[in-house]
Amino acid sequence: MPPASGSQPGSLQPGAQQQTFVISDIRIDGLQRISPGVMFSLLPVSIGDTMQPGMTGPIIRAVTESGYFEEVEVAREGDVLLLTVLERPSVSEINIEGNRVLQTEDILENMASAEIVEGGIFTRATLEAIRQGIQEVYSSRGRYGTTVDIEVIEQPRNRVAIDMTVNEGEESRIKDVNLVGNTTYGEEELTELMDLGTRPWYLPFSRRDRYSREQLSGDIERVTSYYLDNGFARFNVDSTPVTITPDNEQIYITINVSEGQQYEISRVDLVGDLVNAEALLRAYTLVGPGQTYSQALITASEEYMTQILGNLGYAFATVEGVPTINDDEQTVEVIFYVEPGARTYVNRINYRGNVATADEVLRREMRQLESAPASSQQIELSKIRLERLGYFSTVEVDTVEVPGTSDQIDVEFDVEEQSFGSISFSVGSGGGGDWFVSTDLQAENFLGTGRTVAVGLNRSYFQSSARFAYVDPYFTPDGVSRGFNVFLQKQDSPFNIASFSTTSYGASLNFSYPISEVQSIGYNIGYTHTELSSGGLSVQEIESTPRLGPNDRYLIRPANNNPWEGPVMDAVTAPISSLPEQYRGLPSEPGFIDKYGTTFDNFTFTTNYVYSTLNRGQLATRGTQHQLAFEITVPGSDLQYYRATYTGEYFKPIYGDDWVFHVKTNLGFGNGYGNTDDMPFFQNFFAGGLAYNGVVRGYDENSLGPRSTDPRTISPQQAGLLKDDNGNIILTPGGSASYDGTVAYPTVPVFDSNGQPVLDADGNQQVQLAVETFNLNRRDRDSFGGNVLTTLTAEVLFPLPFVQDRGGVRSSVFLDVGNVFSSSCSASQQRLGCSNFDAGELRYSAGVGVTYLSPFGPLTFYLAAPLKKGENDRTKTFDFTIGAGF
Known part of the structure; x- marks a missing residue:
């Protein structure tokens, strides 16, 4: 409502200011969005109050200071106090275009801090300040040519829209x-x-x-x-x-x-309450008289001494190094002021975020105890031990003062659980009718108990197996672990390995004893029954071929049972023993089965040592780990052999926490002892691809190292005709004869290097058995492995862009080096390149890899190129595995 005729804005009617009256009512005109209740709450007067001269000014100030109104007029109609207001417009929408360097959310947040938001009150003065502020931010980033154009568009119902166009310009x-x-x-x-x-x-x-x-x-x-x-x-x-x-x-x-002059330290002292730890605190003071002044060493000394006091239970201790400069002598006196505060005790240790994992699993890793003096070292060690479990992607710790006390704190651990195992089920078929069914559970934290349970049932064209494994890491309260494993397995040779099959069953019992916070030693006692089969046509290293019996014969002249091909006559044969040995095609070396048979009962004893300072149980980013294991079959076992393996890892952050240098090596050596000359071939090491402990990406899995020798075969021929009791050949009415089932091995003539026939002692042409090499390489399974393993990986871990969960994803560029060797190559293997360790035979590859901790277990992918390729090497540019990380 417009002001009353003759009135002045912001004042009462003429003469009214000199009048005193009791307010019988208050009427407000001009309200649109502001409720009358809000308006009445702003007024310093109310109905029934007496209006005194000079009260107009306070009323106007009280209303305008609220920021809701552009104008306020006060008038009187009789005993009614009349207020006429003009509301400020509201902001209906804010549109921003042209910004790339600054995010729209950041600009809107800046405007909101100045109380310009959608639905809020609009003021031009504030908007201009925002424009200048945005231009200043761009200028601070080197974009001095940035302009910000703002258009205010009036809309119905006293609203405005703000359109902001940013021209960022070019970076200076x-x-x-x-x-x-x-x-x-x-x-x-x-x-x-x-x-x-x-x-x-x-x-x-x-x-x-x-x-x-x-x-x-x-x-x-x-x-x-x-x-x-x-x-x-x-x-x-x-x-x-x-x-x-x-x-x-x-x-x-x-x-x-x-610059000024260079100063030396003249004196260092500690003052304050040194809590009977002066000698210890001074030992961690990195500055001393005669040293060149260094602010960094003073700061480091403060941090060390604060940490020492924290380890002694003074959680809120402060140490401040104050330098006093003597310009005349160009020296600095440093006084460390020590304020330990009250000794602090831990009231409670609480856990958050462990939805599946029981509190007890976390509590037994604690090195900081409740009711004990608070030690920053023990609290940090407790955090590290939780990270090393591998159950949590992040572990955060905080200390909180207990309300009402000055010497007690609560320690709060906040964890985020991650996949700590793998569960899978799959069924399908492959080429050629091959089929498989596979179920596997590997739970490192079974039902949140901290125990490991593994159950597996697998059926595929090369393996049938069942297993059950269990490990309790806290079999005793002081951290002795106990576990056992039972298994039954029938397996044909895995991918790229020489053909054989085994049927085995067994069990083992293991214990592990902690000897320090970062070291443990373990023992394993096991029994395995193994039945080995060469499949009837084995490589020479497993079973030598051809295999001939003492009564076998060779053909001098084949039989003829068909009268249409000449006279029917019996074969002429001779015992193979009558052939000189060099013409019998006998293998030069016996195979494994020839020497040791096919059934073995072995009892093994294994000891292992682990040293680990890794910061995480999975996908570590800092620290070192050494694992050394020695396995030996006890005397009395059917096979006597030993294996020693070493795995070492080292992680070093090189830029922040996301860029990390990582090196890993796997070494292995094994051999036989006692009545066993060599390590059993089915215990050999393998390398290539993502082979267990033999990772050399860029090559086919298990494909590196010594090759096996193809078997040799000779096909027997029908050698005898049916005869009657008098030894005469039985002929059919048509004149033909039938074979009697006896066989003999065919022969071929022998020629010398000049192509001339070789004659025997009787002047007849010498013959030899017609032995042929049978090529088993149809399915690319001709690697034989070796007893010497050497692999090394050097890589740089880097963060993937747009990936928030850095603890669950690892990407890297890598260089892999390695191979498998044998200290007991057969003569035929040597012709295929088998050798003892030779640095010149190492294989190299480079590429990129990614490991993701999925809910079903680790998924590992790689893309690699071999840098050195041997004649018999098989390469593989891309591969992946599920359930095992690297």
């Missing part, structure tokens, strides 16, 4: 960084400390020359720290003018410094 480039006042250190040495600078010619895509105010501040801090850490206690950066060319394209940065 740093043309030169100039340091002025530095004499001790050269400009090149100092600019190497800085992130900002001119772009190197050899890095065309470098962003080093993109200006950022925050980066410049960080560079100044680094230069300052460099001087302070080298004794220049009075060093100062006087000014850092930044100039830009008129076209906003080039930036020149000048850093004016005052």
Whole structure:
């Protein structure tokens, strides 16, 4: 409602200000969005109050300071107080276009901090401040040409829409960084400390020359720290003018410094309450008299002493090193002020986030105990032990003061569970009618108990097996673990391995004893019954061929039972023993089965040592691990052999926590002893692809190392005709005869190197058995493995872009090196390249790999190229595995 005729805005009617009256009613005109209740709450007067002269001003101020109204008028109609208001418009929508460097969410958040939001009240003055603020942010990032155009569009019902168009312009480039006042250190040495600078010619895509105010501040801090850490206690950066060319394209940065003189430390002392630990605190003081002053060493000393006090139970201790500078003598006196505070005790240890894992599983890893003095070292060690379990993707710890106390804290562990096993079921068929059914459960934290349970049933064209394994890592309260394993398995040779089959069953019992926080030693006692089969046509190293009996004969002249092909006559044969040995085709060396048979009962004893400082149980990023194992069959076993293996890993962060250098090596050696000459071939090591403990990606799985020798065969022929009791051939009415079932081996003539027939002692042409080599390589399973394993992997782990869960995904660029060798190559294997360890025979590959901790277990993929390929090597550029990570 417009103001009353003759009234002035913001005032009562003429003369009303001099009048006193009791307010009988208050009427408000002009409200649209603001409720009358809100309006009445703003007024300093109410119905029934007496209106005094001079109260108009306070009423207007109270209403306008709310920010809801553009104008307020106060008038009187009789005893009624009349207020007429004009509301500020509300913001119906905010539209932003053209921004790429700054996210829309960041701009809206900045506007919200100034109370300009959709549905809020609109003020032009605040909007202009926002425009200038956005331009300043862009300028701080080197975009001095940025403009921000804002259009306010009026809409019905006293609303406005804000359209903001950002023209970010081009980034200004740093043309030169100039340091002025530095004499001790050269400009090149100092600019190497800085992130900002001119772009190197050899890095065309470098962003080093993109200006950022925050980066410049960080560079100044680094230069300052460099001087302070080298004794220049009075060093100062006087000014850092930044100039830009008129076209906003080039930036020149000048850093004016005052170096001052280099100072030495004259005295170091500790004051305060040293809690009877002065000697220990002084041992961790890294500065001393006569040393060049270093602020970094003072800060490190503060941190060490604070940590020492924390380990002694003073969780809220503070240590501050205060330097006192003597300019006349150019020395610095450093006094460390120690404030331990009250000794702190742990009230409760609480856990959050362990939905599936029982509290007891976490609590038994604690090295910090409840009701004991709080030790930062023990709390951190407890956190590390939880991370090493492998059950959690993240583990965070915090200490919280107990309300109402000054000497008690609660320790809060916040964990995030991850996949700690694998569960799978699959059924299908392959080429040629091969089929498989596979079920497998591998639970490292079975039902949240911390125990490992593995159950597997598998049926495929090369394996049928059943197994059950169980491990209790806390069989005793002090951390002795116990486990057992039982299995039944029938297996043909795995992929790329020489043909054979085994049927085996057995069981084992194992214990592991912790000998320190990072070391353990284990023992395993096992029994295995194995039945070995060569499949009837084996490689020479498993069973030598051809196999001839003492009564076998060879053909001198074959039989003829068909009268149409000549006279019917019996075969002429002779015992093979009458052939000279060199013409019998006998194998030069016996195979494994020839020497040891096909059935074995073996009792094994295994001991292993583990040293691990890895920060995680899965996909570690820092620390070291060494695993050494020695297995031997006890005397009295059918096969006597031993195997020693070593696995070592090392992780070192090289840039933050996401870029990590990793090296891993696997070494193995085995041999026979006693009545067994060599390690059994089915215990051989293999390498290639993602083979267990023999990882050399870029080559087919298990394909590297010694090859097996193809078997040799000779096909017998029908050699005798049916005869009557008088020894005469029985003829049919048609004149033909039938074979009697006897066989003999065919022969071929022998010729010398000149192609001339070789004659026997009687002058007849010498013959030899017609032995042929049978090629088993139809399914690419001709690797034989060896008793010497050497592999090495060096890789750089890096984060994948757009992946938030860095703890569950690992990507890397890698170089793999390795091979398998044999210390007992057969003569035929040597012709195929088999040898003892030879560095020249190592294989190399390079590529990229990714491991993902899926809910069904680790998934590992790789893409690799072999860098060295032997004549018989088989390569594989891409492969993946489910259920095993690397």
